[in-house]
Amino acid sequence: MGLFQHKKKSNNGSSDDDTGAIEERFFDENFREELRNHGRWYFEKIITENGDVFKKELDTTVEQISIQLKEHVIKQLDITIEQVNIELKDHVTKRLDEQFLEYSRALKDAQDLAMQSLNRSAQALEEQHHQISATLEENVKKQETELNAAFEENKAHIASMKDAQNTAMESLNRSAQALEEQHNQLNDTLKSNVAKQEEVLVTGFESNMAQIVEHYLLGALGNQYDMKAQIPSIIQELEANKKAIVDDMKL
Amino acid sequence: MSEQVINAQSDFVLPASVVTKVDVARLAIEAERIDNELTASDVRSKIGSTAQVKPVMTQQFSDFIQQNNVSLDNSHDRTDLIKQLRQLKDRVPMIHMTFAVTADLESLQQLTQWLRTSVHPQAVIAVGLQPALVAGVYLRTPNHVHDLSLRAMLDGGHDLLVEELGALRGSR
Numbered sequence: 001m002g003l004f005q006h007k008k009k010s011n012n013g014s015s016d017d018d019t020g021a022i023e024e025r026f027f028d029e030n031f032r033e034e035l036r037n038h039g040r041w042y043f044e045k046i047i048t049e050n051g052d053v054f055k056k057e058l059d060t061t062v063e064q065i066s067i068q069l070k071e072h073v074i075k076q077l078d079i080t081i082e083q084v085n086i087e088l089k090d091h092v093t094k095r096l097d098e099q100f101l102e103y104s105r106a107l108k109d110a111q112d113l114a115m116q117s118l119n120r121s122a123q124a125l126e127e128q129h130h131q132i133s134a135t136l137e138e139n140v141k142k143q144e145t146e147l148n149a150a151f152e153e154n155k156a157h158i159a160s161m162k163d164a165q166n167t168a169m170e171s172l173n174r175s176a177q178a179l180e181e182q183h184n185q186l187n188d189t190l191k192s193n194v195a196k197q198e199e200v201l202v203t204g205f206e207s208n209m210a211q212i213v214e215h216y217l218l219g220a221l222g223n224q225y226d227m228k229a230q231i232p233s234i235i236q237e238l239e240a241n242k243k244a245i246v247d248d249m250k251l
Numbered sequence: 252m253s254e255q256v257i258n259a260q261s262d263f264v265l266p267a268s269v270v271t272k273v274d275v276a277r278l279a280i281e282a283e284r285i286d287n288e289l290t291a292s293d294v295r296s297k298i299g300s301t302a303q304v305k306p307v308m309t310q311q312f313s314d315f316i317q318q319n320n321v322s323l324d325n326s327h328d329r330t331d332l333i334k335q336l337r338q339l340k341d342r343v344p345m346i347h348m349t350f351a352v353t354a355d356l357e358s359l360q361q362l363t364q365w366l367r368t369s370v371h372p373q374a375v376i377a378v379g380l381q382p383a384l385v386a387g388v389y390l391r392t393p394n395h396v397h398d399l400s401l402r403a404m405l406d407g408g409h410d411l412l413v414e415e416l417g418a419l420r421g422s423r
Contacts, residue, residue: 206416213412217385217405227350227358234388235365237399241390246370248392249344 263339265373266314270359272345272375274311279336281312286329293326344371347391349379351400 027035238245269275285306292304306323308316316323323329346366348354359378366374381389384400391397 206413209412209416217401227352227354230350230352230386230388231358231361233386234362234399237387238362238365238369238390241397241399242369244395244397245346245390245392248395249346249370249374 263315263335263373264318265367265375266311266318267360267364268311268314270356270363270375271377272340272343275336275340275343275375277309278312278315279333279340281309282329282333282336285312285323286326286333289323289329290326339373344374345377346370346374347377347379349381349384349389349391351380351382351384351386353380354378 265275269278285308288304288306295302295304315321321328321332323332348362359376363374363376366376379389383402385402385405387400387402387404389396389398389400
């Protein structure tokens, strides 16, 4: 409908009327609506195509812009970082120099203090060394004196001990001699006693031995002889005593 | 008669199996038993019994009868024999012999035989046992004792044994 609003109208009246009538018949409402829909579809299609193209171009453009922006930002950042680095380096160097100066000063002060302290300690040690040396010398002298006294005393003791030892040795020798004499006497007495005891024991042994032998024989032979074995010896004994037996039987 | 009996009794030969006085007494008892049996048999035969009685004899009695030729047929002879055996039992010469071990019959017979050949032909022995004798015999005749045991020999040799031990010590 809008599309055909600006269409130029012809100057012919009748024909125009006819044409208008024809147009009226031809372009009824349905047809118009269809045309309108077709036009709408076509317009949407064109719009869509143009939108896609525009979108593509916009994406491409945005991408290019993004790349360019990124490069630019990187470049700017590099420059900035370089500047910051330089500034930071200068600042750190400066601060470090200041710190080094301070430390150097403090170290020097500490060294000075330590040197003073060491000097004082060395002096004190030297004084102490002198004192100890003096004390030691005194002690050595004292000890030497005491040792001399003790040596003299021990010498006297040793001499007295030697005398006592000699006396004891003489006494021991006398005792040993007396003991030897006693030992000899005891030995002689013991020997004589042993001999006597031996004599007594042997005598007793012989006497007892006879009994033992008899007892052994009695025990050993008691159950060994049976009557048949004894008969020859019995008859022999009877023969030996035959006369006495016969005489007695005749009485 | 009495003289004859005494002579007969003194002439009896005792067999070797008769060793002790008890054996002689047993001979007398057995003679009495046999006499009774034979007398009873004679009485039975007189009343008409035909059964012949043969008396049973021990070996000792049989040897005695055989060695002395004694007849038992006559009742009078049997009575004499009994009488003589009783007298023999009372008068038989007896010797006591004590041994260290139990004497067996064979040994006793040997000893009796020796006594009868050497001492008296009718000698008997009475046996005793004394283990303390160890060996040998302790003989006792009517009036004497003869210690022929090993113990007596050792007792007698005691001093000799002591002397020999002393000699042995001296030699060492």
